[in-house]
Amino acid sequence: MAPFSFGDEPLHAGQTATVMCFVSEGDLPVELTWWLNGAKIGDDRTDVSMVSTKKSTMLTIDSVSGELAGNYSCMARNWAGVAQYTTELVVNGL
Numbered sequence: 001m002a003p004f005s006f007g008d009e010p011l012h013a014g015q016t017a018t019v020m021c022f023v024s025e026g027d028l029p030v031e032l033t034w035w036l037n038g039a040k041i042g043d044d045r046t047d048v049s050m051v052s053t054k055k056s057t058m059l060t061i062d063s064v065s066g067e068l069a070g071n072y073s074c075m076a077r078n079w080a081g082v083a084q085y086t087t088e089l090v091v092n093g094l
Contacts, residue, residue, distance in 0.1 A: 005085035010090040021074030035073040
């Protein structure tokens with residue numbers, strides 16, 4: 001799994017943030033899921049959108065807020081195992 005980041009500097013409330021997670025090797029099918037502070041991000045969230053292909057997934061936050069700060073993890077799972085990468089979203093002033 002390739003590393004990803006929200007950048008080196010904290011983001012300001014209201015900014016848009018996008019990260020992409022992709023698996024460079026491994027057998028299909030691969031299930032890709034996003035997690036925020038240990039809780040799976042569901043499709044029912046209106047403040048976060050996710051678009052996935054067979055080996056990649058992109059997470060977009062249209063308007064960053066303190067509520068959305070924290071540790072974001074991308075988890076890839078297939079028959080052979082699980083891989084995960086985590087990065088922190090820091091919001092200015094928190």
